[in-house]
Amino acid sequence: MDLSFSKKEIEFQQEVREWLKANIPKKRLPSLDSREGFEEHRQWERELHKAGWSVPNWPAEFGGRDCSIFEWLLFEEEYWASGAPGRVNTNGISLLAPTLFAFGTTEQKERFLPKMASGEEIWAQAWSEPNAGSDLASLNTKGVLDGEYFILNGQKTWCSRGAFADWLFCIVRSDPESERHHGLTYLLVPADTEGMERREVGRLDGQPAFAEIFFTDAKVHISNLLGEIGQGWSVAMSTTSSERGLNLRAPGRFMAAVGNLVKLQKELGDTKYLSKIAELWADSHAYRWICYSAASKLLAGQELGSDTSMMKVFWSDLDLKIAGLALEMLGERAEFMEGSPDAYDDGSWMDAYLFALAGPIYAGTNEIQRNIIAERVLGLPRK
Amino acid sequence: MKFEFSEDQKLFQEAFSAVLSDKCDATVVRKVWETQNRAEGLWEALAELGALGIQAPEEMGGLGFSEIELILLMEEAGRYAMPEPFLEHASVAVPTLAACLENESPESKNLESKNSVFREYLEKAISGELVITTVYSPSSYVVYGEWADMFLLINEKDSNTKELHLVSKDDVKLHPQKSLETPRKPMRVEWKPSADSLLAGGKDFERAMARGVVATSGMCLGLAQHLLDATIEYVSEREQFGKPVGSQQAVKHHLADVAIAIEHARPSVYMAAWHLSSLEPSLTSSLEAKTLDIAIVSSAKVLASKAADLAAKKSLQCQGAIGYTVENDTNFWMKKALVTASSWGSSSFHLEQIAKTL
Numbered sequence: 001m002d003l004s005f006s007k008k009e010i011e012f013q014q015e016v017r018e019w020l021k022a023n024i025p026k027k028r029l030p031s032l033d034s035r036e037g038f039e040e041h042r043q044w045e046r047e048l049h050k051a052g053w054s055v056p057n058w059p060a061e062f063g064g065r066d067c068s069i070f071e072w073l074l075f076e077e078e079y080w081a082s083g084a085p086g087r088v089n090t091n092g093i094s095l096l097a098p099t100l101f102a103f104g105t106t107e108q109k110e111r112f113l114p115k116m117a118s119g120e121e122i123w124a125q126a127w128s129e130p131n132a133g134s135d136l137a138s139l140n141t142k143g144v145l146d147g148e149y150f151i152l153n154g155q156k157t158w159c160s161r162g163a164f165a166d167w168l169f170c171i172v173r174s175d176p177e178s179e180r181h182h183g184l185t186y187l188l189v190p191a192d193t194e195g196m197e198r199r200e201v202g203r204l205d206g207q208p209a210f211a212e213i214f215f216t217d218a219k220v221h222i223s224n225l226l227g228e229i230g231q232g233w234s235v236a237m238s239t240t241s242s243e244r245g246l247n248l249r250a251p252g253r254f255m256a257a258v259g260n261l262v263k264l265q266k267e268l269g270d271t272k273y274l275s276k277i278a279e280l281w282a283d284s285h286a287y288r289w290i291c292y293s294a295a296s297k298l299l300a301g302q303e304l305g306s307d308t309s310m311m312k313v314f315w316s317d318l319d320l321k322i323a324g325l326a327l328e329m330l331g332e333r334a335e336f337m338e339g340s341p342d343a344y345d346d347g348s349w350m351d352a353y354l355f356a357l358a359g360p361i362y363a364g365t366n367e368i369q370r371n372i373i374a375e376r377v378l379g380l381p382r383k
Numbered sequence: 384m385k386f387e388f389s390e391d392q393k394l395f396q397e398a399f400s401a402v403l404s405d406k407c408d409a410t411v412v413r414k415v416w417e418t419q420n421r422a423e424g425l426w427e428a429l430a431e432l433g434a435l436g437i438q439a440p441e442e443m444g445g446l447g448f449s450e451i452e453l454i455l456l457m458e459e460a461g462r463y464a465m466p467e468p469f470l471e472h473a474s475v476a477v478p479t480l481a482a483c484l485e486n487e488s489p490e491s492k493n494l495e496s497k498n499s500v501f502r503e504y505l506e507k508a509i510s511g512e513l514v515i516t517t518v519y520s521p522s523s524y525v526v527y528g529e530w531a532d533m534f535l536l537i538n539e540k541d542s543n544t545k546e547l548h549l550v551s552k553d554d555v556k557l558h559p560q561k562s563l564e565t566p567r568k569p570m571r572v573e574w575k576p577s578a579d580s581l582l583a584g585g586k587d588f589e590r591a592m593a594r595g596v597v598a599t600s601g602m603c604l605g606l607a608q609h610l611l612d613a614t615i616e617y618v619s620e621r622e623q624f625g626k627p628v629g630s631q632q633a634v635k636h637h638l639a640d641v642a643i644a645i646e647h648a649r650p651s652v653y654m655a656a657w658h659l660s661s662l663e664p665s666l667t668s669s670l671e672a673k674t675l676d677i678a679i680v681s682s683a684k685v686l687a688s689k690a691a692d693l694a695a696k697k698s699l700q701c702q703g704a705i706g707y708t709v710e711n712d713t714n715f716w717m718k719k720a721l722v723t724a725s726s727w728g729s730s731s732f733h734l735e736q737i738a739k740t741l
Contacts, residue, residue, distance in 0.1 A: 001451050002385045003657040262741045279735035282682035289650035298388035310643045374635030381630040
């Protein structure tokens with residue numbers, strides 16, 4: 001056991017810090033889930049990419065800088081502490097890319113990864129359906145191969161950033177006779193596919209980037225098949241216990257949010273919340289060290305398994321507690337939205353809270369995660 | 384950064400665990416709680432293994448290990464609800480005594496006559512002839528008072544200056560209390576500090592206290608883990624409505640929450656142990672010594688206490704009325720968890736410590 005950072009890691013951290021200090025936008029960008037904000041965030045992805053910071057843990061040939069998982073964790077700490085904008089391509093980078101690296105053909109990797117890294121193509125996950133949320137395996141959108149094309153029919157929904165994204169990663173039922181986890185296929189779908197329509201759905205915060213997607217005889221070329229036909233479920237799930245389990249929410253986000261709580265407390269000068277802030281500081285560090293410990297496991301050649309379910313419940317609860325405490329501290333100003341003259345930091349804590357409310361729902365609800373923990377980690381009886 | 388323990392470290396933990404499984408199974412724990420007599424042969428076996436001197440340097444007769452090896456033993460001590468003052472003796476008293484003997488700084492260096500007395504105490508503490516227990520705050524109580532030969536006591540000179548003294552039981556007056564955890568026997572101590580009994584002040588005092596806090600965190604993890612394991616076993620067998628109660632989601636979610644709390648506390652506890660191990664043995668002996676980061680120490684305790692407390696409550700809830708009886712062995716772990724979680728500083732105390740650093 002050696003829990004110190006190496007000289008190289010500390011120098012890396014310093015380099016990230018200095019670059020961010022000199023380059024982050026001076027003004028807060030509009031929400032990345034609004035039409036204008038989406039494009040402004042894409043522009044920011046380009047800036048990051050030019051300097052090699054959009055996907056630092058990827059191989060250099062695809063636009064990264066080959067940094068280690070520890071360096072990536074440090075990068076994220078610096079990134080969020082600097083107050084830099086949210087990442088509009090997170091779902092592509094953290095959910096799709098690990099699968100592309102694992103299952104993509106050479107052509108697919110060369111075709112998709114560099115444009116994902118540069119923000120030229122922004123990705124949305126289209127997995128859920130009106131009748132397949134937590135129970136994803138009941139999905140029913142058809143994608144049957146006919147010659148060189150899959151013919152898609154059906155509906156996807158609750159697709160984050162789906163209204164503006166350039167590409168979607170989908171799971172479809174390629175064998176119409178199949179049930180549950182069988183007969184599913186993982187497809188990469190261009191958003192301008194003929195026969196595909198999108199409808200914006202306002203999210204809780206009113207932002208329109210959430211989408212419903214309708215496929216009517218939409219044709220997707222076979223070159224956009226990821227993995228094998230019928231293996232969609234295992235392709236989608238196989239990387240969740242690897243690095244991808246760590247990628248979605250790095251601890252740096254929550255450490256920075258607690259830092260902002262401390263700042264808020266100092267500005268308000270109210271000491272009665274100190275103990276609650278200290279508790280969230282401890283929790284954010286608990287998540288920090290479990291992530292470094294998980295990274296250490298991965299480097300030692302182990303898999304994370306269902307540990308990532310525990311981490312998901314923990315960070316999503318933590319995120320809500322942090323934003324919830326800020327609203328409590330703001331008192332009657334908590335409800336003031338963006339644009340109100342007396343809103344604290346232009347209503348950013350309410351935005352953070354509304355965003356955090358989604359945490360226990362997406363990426364597998366926390367109830368589903370608790371079932372997974374109980375059955376797969378603790379070995380409790382399924383029935 | 385590397386979180387993995389070495390094979391040797393794991394082997395030593397297994398050897399320690401084997402002693403406990405032999406000398407301190409649930410039957411022994413019950414007997415100790417009911418009779419308040421010490422577990423037969425346990426302390427001697429720990430001495431023989433070298434565990435009592437795990438944190439004393441080899442040249443002083445110890446194993447020369449650090450807090451990293453110790454933390455693994457503390458988890459085991461918790462898993463077995465070991466009814467012995469191992470925490471106080473091996474994780475606080477012995478290393479603090481050893482550090483005091485290593486202190487070479489001109490202003491606080493000991494006289495040779497005092498050192499030779501302390502050296503003898505250390506030897507006897509490592510061999511198990513002498514049992515040393517400790518308080519954790521100036522106004523708190525020594526534990527396992529009846530079984531101890533000496534105590535580490537705190538003299539508060541003023542609010543900023545506290546010292547640790549090593550005092551024989553012949554020189555104090557004890558006022559025994561009855562604890563929820565019966566073998567612990569906390570006692571109020573009446574005593575007078577002297578120059579001869581002074582063991583550690585300044586940064587070394589803080590260091591000694593941090594040792595106790597981190598070791599307690601490790602013990603909380605072990606207690607929580609046992610409570611979780613025992614409850615899983617129970618709810619997988621116990622049937623109601625024609626199926627195991629552990630198949631009900633409400634029960635599953637309680638236990639998932641316990642697992643989440645334990646797994647998220649553990650890396651922070653290891654971080655705190657590693658942090659202590661990265662410091663010099665004596666912090667007053669060198670000006671360049673790394674400083675103790677109290678937020679790392681206190682957050683380990685807050686997280687581990689929370690896990691132990693949650694494990695105790697959920698274990699009781701999931702075992703139902705059977706869990707509420709003293710006939711069920713887990714009652715000892717539950718009570719020890721509740722007591723341990725609030726020992727060495729309550730969560731509010733440690734949150735205040737963290738808040739000071741923000």
